[in-house]
Amino acid sequence: ASAAHTSTADCERTGKAVTKLILPDIDASSLISASVMAAPCALAISKLSYPETEQSLFTSEKNIKVACGDEQNILEAASSGASASIGLVANIAANLIAFLAILAFINQAFSWLGGMVGYPEITFQLICSYVFMPVAFMMGIPYDESFTVAELIGTKLFLNEFVAYQKLSGLKSNRLNGLDEVIGGERQWISIRSEVITTYALCGFANFSSLGIVIGGMSAICPVRRGDISSLVLRAMITGTCVSLVNACIAGLLFVPSLDCVQLFNVSAFDAADGNIQKCCQDLFKSTFYNGTIWFEGPWGSVPNVNASFFKCCDCCGLSDVPVCML
Template identity: 65%
Template sequence: CKEQSQTIKYIVYGILSCGYVAYFIAACVLNFQRAIALVVLNCLAVFFIIYDLVKRYKGDSLKRCFRPVERCFRGNVRWLKWKCAHRVFLVVVLALLVTWLAVDTSKRPEQLISFGGICLFLLLIYIFSVHREAVSWRAVFWGLGLQFVIGLFVIRTEPGLTAFKWLGDQVQIFLNYTIAGSSFVFGNDLVTQAFAFQALPIIVFFSSVMSVLYYLGIMQWIIIKIAWIMQITMGTSPTETLSVAGNIFVGQTEAPLLIRPYLQEMTKSEIHAVMTGGFATIAGSVMGAYISFGIDAASLISASVMAAPCALGLAKLSYPETCKTKFKTKDQIKVDSSGEQNILEAASNGASASIALVANIAANLIAFLAILDFINAALKWLGGMVGYPEITFEMICSYVFMPVTFMMGIPYEESFVAAELIGTKLFLNEFLAYERLSKLKNNRLNGLPPVSDSERQWISVRSETICTYALCGFANFTSLGIMIGGLSSICPSRRGDISKTVMRALFTGTCASLVNACIAGIKVETHTLNVDFLSPVLCCSAINNGTAVHFTGSWSNVMNATLYFTSCCDLYNNTMCF
């Protein structure tokens, strides 16, 4: 009976496989451009299947084949130690970096300011380091190196730009399916008009999807592979590396659950690294909400990925390891699988688990916006006593954090607005900061003038991108309680160590986000519009002369299309079009 059922199962699998292959070929033949996404997904699936099969059946044989080479390398090249070869390697890399910066910034000197910002933030962390003599420079430079390489690929190469733009577009399309559920529950009017019914349901949907991916084992596999790359390059312990890698996808209290059984025996430096990773990144669920604001999805995804190695490297600079870790190899660490019985239970549990997060976000927004309004009213009242009623919390932040945003590479005239965003993120939360950034972006897209009544209404695309990277993290004072409470509930015996190091982790996580923004500032280019034909000039002339302009084709359905072309005219008249 077992043999027959096994035979039937193989037959069913064979029929389904043949049917899918036929479908795949037909899709590619009919319209290959339309089937690119399907081709990419299939290539990834085939690669992972082949990798797992080779590892399962030929992994030991391949290890035995390469063992003589490994012994020969270790026996004859003993001089290749960190203290000599790695220092030579470091000098070569730094020389190449300086050369590249000199060539690249010759046309864009503002990028040098961002490089100076990186040096400044690293110097600050080093000055306040616990054990400066014990700093593992391998972890620091490899962390920054991985961050730099990822940023270079994403921002400055055509394949990277295309890949992450495509990925961001797919994520945005995927998240738009939330409208089907939220419209049915709340109605179309509420979904399109009210923030709570537009952005917060995305968190429920994304949490449910993440739970399904955990049930299927996909998320654990991705996290383990990312952690493996970081561990072999940076030389960090598998526990802290796994938690920081998990922070790319899950929140500051969910990622430590991956290493829950090992928290009790982890060193203070490792616990500090775990908290720093939580502060320096954002969860995938809230990322969906930020994308719904209109924040660039590709920048958010790349910022979260880049922040992980940077956070781990800076954590080892701020709180170096002085104790011997008990976890040296990844074989000592086991990631628990999901406890659900089937995929439907996983989806349901994921949606239910998001209720607390959604309620927490809504409650915090209500409280913090009310507190902010009260603080501004109090400051205006106090300022009015001395003839300065314009003072607000945002204005104070703009002056306090202006040097920080300027060192990130934002132009002086826009650095005050960016400083308001940094202050809002640090003292309140990143949700409010991204919401404010989305308003600035919408003002730019709607063609509003840059300055109105001495108040800046929007910032440049380059500054928007830098701010997107700088705000990508949970590092704010309101997250301190969440971090202490979350980790202490997982491991009550380490509450004292968690409380002692959490402020340092907050500082380090903030610096990691700022360094991330500086990397973006070095690589982001300010593009100009190249115009070599007459039609935009004629269109501008028609608009300026008050002639009614009618749009056809895809532009006929675009709201405020005239404003877009008016902005183009402004660019043309300001000699930014060549």
Template identity: 50%
Template sequence: LFYLSNIKPKKSPPKALQMSAQFSLFLFWVLFCFVFRRHLEKKYDKACEFCKKHKTRIHMYTLVSVTAYLAVVIAACSLNFQRALPLFIITVLAIFFICWDFLIAKYEDRIAAFFCPGERCLEKQWFWLKWVLYAALIIAIICWLIFDTAKQGSRQLISFGGLVLYVLLMFIFSKYPNRVAWRPVFSGIGMQFILGLLILRTEVGFAVFNWLGVQIQTFLEYSDTGAKFVFGEKYMNHFFAFKVLPIVVFFSTVMSMLYHIGFMQWLIGKVGWIMEIFMGTTPVESLVAAGNIFVGQTESPLLVRPYLPYVTRSELHAVMTAGFSTIAGSVLGAYISFGVSASHLLTASVMSAPASLATSKLFWPETEKPRLTLRGGLQMAKGESKNLLEAASQGASTSILLVANIVVNLISFLALLAFLDSALSWVGNLFDYPQLNFENICAYVFMPFSFMMGVDWEDSFIVGGLLGYKTFFNEFVAYERLSKLIHNRKKGGSMYIDGVKQYMTVSNIFYSTD
């Protein structure tokens, strides 16, 4: 008894007594587990019997609950539709996808059989039909360029020429240029074009993404409550440490909770399925590319972790390319807090997912036979947390490493950048050019690339410098520089002299519009 109660006796009990106590405790634990397991089995059987017995009543309660919810939605919309518009949209989307999943799960074979004759006919006529489609596509592109140039100006031709130039460069430096499959390349560029057209050129698309951006900004501001409690009322005095980094922690927590309940897997599966159908990419690379829209480069491959040992080199290259091309959800909030438009960041991340697959398949074409081609047999990995609170705690704990990486990288890279700028300025001073620094060098190197991307000529020098920071240093450094430019332009301060717009780098080198 002394041994089991952890009370230190005056005299140590004999070794045999200790062993017998340990053995008795082990037997008690085995008996407890056996009884508890039997108890759970009985409870589970009773629950199953209860559900079977009251199946009709449960269905009736579910129907009543759904009807009550719909009544609440209708009442809210009738009182003030503008105020209840988000609830209405969420409800409509939920009903649509529930019906979609139900039909696919129950009638997938019938749907496939219904479209099977059309698929066979398309395969038979594909030899001549593809040339008709190619000709129609070329005519459509020419007509678009003519009408859009007449309306928007010659800048659109520069962007189109830049797109052709980038595709040509990637084709020249491709691993296997004679093995390129052009369907995913053209499909990825086409999906990017359609997304950009819907989001940036239509009022509805622009309003939707602008509304999403505002909602994300509002949602991220809730992290201020925790930051204020931990760091005090004057936490804004240390903007980056106490304002930006808590957003990373908060967003990581929320994403972990959504991943636990299965919402992220469901959403990523839908987006990945769309890309797989339209682009002809494999399930693994499609899911990872879709996942990178919402999660980071480290987390998205974990969605298909059991299948990673079986991917081909081309699929692995696509996984890595997709990770580098999009913005991780955990740091998206940090970039928004810098002052960068949330709708622009969200648009860029969504459009980059299909473009990353197109780039990857052009740079490293598929030369092997993928083992995983059946979409129905691919299951995404689930979270390891046992409940929602544990998922939230794990998400917050996981962000510690991310926050630490951000902090140490910024300290080291900014210090290294200051030293490099000082050394370059000293070298430039020898030739009466003390303005020489790393940003100027990158600006001159990347200025043609930024101009071919569609940036105005007067802004291409600035964007070239930012591209250099992002390429050679750290994207956080580039966004920190970009935030300064955004704030200066909003204030209308040193960016304007006598009402004339000025163009400058962060190092205060001015370039007048004259």
């Protein structure tokens, strides 16, 4: 059982690397650290989920046999690895398309059924937001954002992590583009800390759509244990989900987000007593230049409505005597 859980964790690490290639908006450092953390956490939780009651055959090195590949040198190994990855990437892309279609079908079905009782706005995501909201809240997500994160957790568990990461990528893109936090009662983005916690929570291969992949892959390695694998795969999925959630909790405890000046300017009343406002305004002034018109360099140059933030900084906080504000 422990071996089954460990193999699931190995599959998780492969999925994370490919996820980064498909969705570049997802934080790479969080994915890498979550993948590294998954291995020891999977071993620990698998021992709790299915404790060993007999002496393991692998306590001695003489019982461990590691198969070697047929490659003769590093170039041949690199070529073989690249060729082998083509099928993996194609399989992930095909699954992503298929499960997006399934999600659209499920939402249409729920909407039709809900419309019969006067609630056509019912969707799969809405149901997940209520079912998994306590889980998201206990991970450290603020209450007003926990429903959105719960949707992503449900999407990952019942569909796959690629669909969930795609939705998380959209939320991050909305935040970077300066969209309002809530439009029409629907949250458009979540905080940076919540994004990181969610990245850890979604970092896993444990979902219902992967059960067949796990059974098929591991049965090919050991056909005589197919029955045992099939009987344990659901427990392995639950264990893998717990691994991701535990890692997310640890990330929530340790992560300290850097100051997001763009978000602060969008929600702040520019209080003169706010030290963060002072710091962000000073950073904005350092990026400001004047050659007949005011323009901004660096990251500030691509921020929407940066001129409005600039003039607000000049008007508040006792910064009107800053040279660039006197132009």
